[in-house]
Amino acid sequence: MVLIVEFEIATPILRQTVDDVAKIDVEEIYQSETGATKLICWVHGDDLGHLETALTADDTVRTASLLEEQDDRRLYSITLSEHGEAHLTYPTAAEYDIGYHEITVTTDTKIRARVPTRASLFAYRDVCREKGIPFRIQRIFRESDPSGDRYGITDRQQEALQVALEEGYFDVPRETTLSAIAAKLDISDQALSARLRRGQANLLRNTMGERAPI
Template identity: 75%
Template sequence: MTLIVEFEIATPILRRTVDAVSRIDVEEIYQSATGETKLICWVYGDDLGSVETAFDDDDTVRAYTRLEEPNGHRLYSVTLSERGQSHLTYPTAAEYDIGYHEITVTEDTQIRARVPTREALFAYRDVCHEKDIPFRIQRIFQESDRTGDRYGVTDRQREALVVALEEGYFDVPRSTTLTAVADELGISDQALSARLRRGQANLLRTTLRDGAPS
């Protein structure tokens, strides 16, 4: 039975940056065509004027681009430095078919993930220890025990999918645009696109590849 695991890791990635703000939510992790690792992330805090100075001082960040600034928070594309990439555990998660649902950086990095087996979880934990990254499990659930995760999607992914469906984004031909749905949700086109892709991937994994939950 697939597991939903909530755990903390003490990684240096974005550590100096988050000290200047209150919270960072990582929306997406991907590798560019040139092999660089990039994060799409939301930054929250009372004084966002200091965040870009913090990025400049953060040795896990090589470059960043501000994408959006709605309602008092900011969306950034962040390119990790060589040091940042060396502490990244996402490739290991992908190797063991572990899917990140939510990543929140505060004092530590909190991750909620979908894990196929306990063996995969322990293998991931061992790699964290090899990288000298402290790892602590907070909670483990059977996937079927979490109503909100019944189809493997987070609340934000579910909201995006439902609004896109109701507005006709998935119709053929489409009745609305990505921009219109993004405006409805109060987020950028890029953030919505990432949220829909991750939500659809999680949904397909839990229904087509692994079988629909009972």
């Protein structure tokens, strides 16, 4: 039975940066054509005046590019440094078919993930501990539990998919654009694109039984 697991890991990734802000929501993790690991992140805080300095000083960050700016949050494309990649647990999660749904960095890194089996979960936990990364499980429930995500998608992914469907984004030919839907949801094009891809991957994985990359 597939599980939804909420857990915390004490990774150094973005820890120096989050000390100066309220929280960081990681929208997407992917590998660039050059092999570098990149994160698309929303950085939240009442005062983001020192954010650029914090990112520059963070030894887990190689580069950071501002994609969008709002009153109390900014969207960044962040490339991890070698130090950051050394503490990245995402490749291990992918190896054990664990799909991240939500990642929030505060005092610790909180992750909500879809896990195929308890054996996969414990194997992932063991690798985290081998890397010197503390691991704490907060909650486990079956994917079919009504309190969990239907079809393994988050509320934000469901909202994005629903609006895209209603507005005709999936029609042939398309009746709207990515930018128009992003404006309706008050998020950036990049954030919407990532949300739609992850939502569709989770839907396919949970309805067709095929493994799809996040």
